[in-house]
Amino acid sequence: MGYARKLKAWREKGEYNMELIKTEMAPKERLTKYMDGEEVDRIPTILSSGETSPITYGIQNKDYYFDADLMVEVESHLAEDFGADNMGMGIGLRGVAEALGVPLAFPLNNVSHVDGPAIQSYDELDGRKIVDIHKDGRLPIMLEAFKRLQDKWGDTYIIDTGMGACFTLAAFLIGTEKFLKDMIKKPEETEKLLQYANDNIYACCEQLYKETGIKSSLAEPIIARNLLAPRLFKKYAVPYMGQLIQRLTDLYGEAPGLHVCGSTHDRWEDFVNWGISSFSVDNCENMEDLKNLYGDKVAVVGNIDPVDLLRNGTPEDMKNEVIRCLREAGDTPKGFILTPGCTTPIGTPKENVVAIMNNATIYGKGAKMGRMPKGMELA
Numbered sequence: 308m309g310y311a312r313k314l315k316a317w318r319e320k321g322e323y324n325m326e327l328i329k330t331e332m333a334p335k336e337r338l339t340k341y342m343d344g345e346e347v348d349r350i351p352t353i354l355s356s357g358e359t360s361p362i363t364y365g366i367q368n369k370d371y372y373f374d375a376d377l378m379v380e381v382e383s384h385l386a387e388d389f390g391a392d393n394m395g396m397g398i399g400l401r402g403v404a405e406a407l408g409v410p411l412a413f414p415l416n417n418v419s420h421v422d423g424p425a426i427q428s429y430d431e432l433d434g435r436k437i438v439d440i441h442k443d444g445r446l447p448i449m450l451e452a453f454k455r456l457q458d459k460w461g462d463t464y465i466i467d468t469g470m471g472a473c474f475t476l477a478a479f480l481i482g483t484e485k486f487l488k489d490m491i492k493k494p495e496e497t498e499k500l501l502q503y504a505n506d507n508i509y510a511c512c513e514q515l516y517k518e519t520g521i522k523s524s525l526a527e528p529i530i531a532r533n534l535l536a537p538r539l540f541k542k543y544a545v546p547y548m549g550q551l552i553q554r555l556t557d558l559y560g561e562a563p564g565l566h567v568c569g570s571t572h573d574r575w576e577d578f579v580n581w582g583i584s585s586f587s588v589d590n591c592e593n594m595e596d597l598k599n600l601y602g603d604k605v606a607v608v609g610n611i612d613p614v615d616l617l618r619n620g621t622p623e624d625m626k627n628e629v630i631r632c633l634r635e636a637g638d639t640p641k642g643f644i645l646t647p648g649c650t651t652p653i654g655t656p657k658e659n660v661v662a663i664m665n666n667a668t669i670y671g672k673g674a675k676m677g678r679m680p681k682g683m684e685l686a
Contacts, residue, residue: 327390327661328668333463334392341674342606342642350637350671350680351644352664353393353608355469356651360385362416363657369413372445378452379459386460388657389664392644394456394464396449400471400526403511404479406444407436417653424482429496438507440514453519466519469566470511472527473504473547474535480504483529490539501547509554516558524564524587525551531569531589545577552581564608568649572596579604585641590648594636602639609636610648611663618652622662629666630686637671638679645671 331348332340341347357378361371364384371377378396386394401419405411408425426432440446449468456466471479477500478486490497512523529535530544556562565578566587575597578586585606588594594607611617611632616624629645636643645667651660673681 325658325661327388328665330390330668334390334394335463335465338392338465341676344676346673346675348672348674349668349682350633350674351392351642352667352671353644353646354385354389354391354651354660354663355393355397355647355649356385356655356660357381357396358399358418359651359653359655362653367415368417368419369415372413372419373448375448375452375455378449379455382452382456383459386464389660391664392464393467394460395466395468395521396452398446398449398468398470398511398523400475400528401479402444402446402449402470403438403507404471404476406438406440406446406511407476407480407507409479421479424485425480427481429481429493429499432499432503435503437510440511440518446511450515450518453515453521457519457521466521467523468515468521469524469526470508472525472530472565473501473508473551474527474529474544476504476508477501478529487529487534490543494542497543498547501543505547505551505554508551509558512555513558522559522561522563523555524566524585525555526566526568528568530574531567531571532573533569537573540574540577544574549581552583556582564606566608566649575601585644587646588648594632594643595634598636598639598643602636602641604641606642606644607636607639608644608646611646613647613649613652617647617659617663618655620659622658625659625662626666629663630670630683633670633680633683634686637674637683638677640677642676643674 337347338351341351361368361381366377382394401411410422411419412422413419440450515521562582562584564585565583568589570591572592579601583605585608588597588609590610590612594609598607611628616628632645670682670686671680
């Protein structure tokens, strides 16, 4: 049965209440107390859905991308409708790249995508500018939206963002296929490009943090084993990702979190050695394995199936996924945060998102780092 028919059948049963269960704590209070080792009302739960949600509220994506008012409107709707613990637009995988001249395409009702490289030769890096969040690309629009979110929601939410790391930025600047080939053919040029990417990501983070206090996590799909062989990972990712994470740790006074799509278990040790605060796990991986190996060093974040179940499933599937995630990682010593394994897809039914939040409240009740939530006694 297709997802539309499954959801229609579920709705016709009349057994599901779309009303969001009210919680005792505000998101900022919940996250802060949980990470300080205190018991909270429910497990911290975040949604990665900013740029995939405008259509839900009758807003075209193409308009959303260029309008700070619409960005704030969407984030406010998400807070009011779902009550997740995160807030803030993602600068995303493409934000810094666009600001450095990478052309993007903006479909009416889909996410943006890269439409070509910014440079053809590594020589073009010589003397090339460092990003300025007040002038370049859509960063000034996002900066304005961040400031408005701080004013409107800063008392109850920790406003934050996420952006692509150095491999994704490097690939977008010169073209992904060329970048991957040149790791083998042109190692010196590859390192030059990665350093330029690192310098720009850091500059963006530094400017945003100093002006607003907003911190960024990192996402880096290219360093998964699906794309980057172990030898190339050791040669390039270990030093350059390590450098970037250390620079951000020095800037923020605490380490950033990291998300990597795809299969990663053969390089978890390196991720942990970079000093990250948390690792967001793709749904293809088992969080219990990560918890058992490194849960005393990093918080575990994940990993509801975003497509087959969140986008194409039912509220009952969400209940089962929340319970699965909590069983795998709810008692992680350094903490657990419930979230989809990747970005919430466009077209995800509201019922399914409400179901995540409500089941997090039920089964994640009485959450405390290093201990299974008390609500799991009902599972």
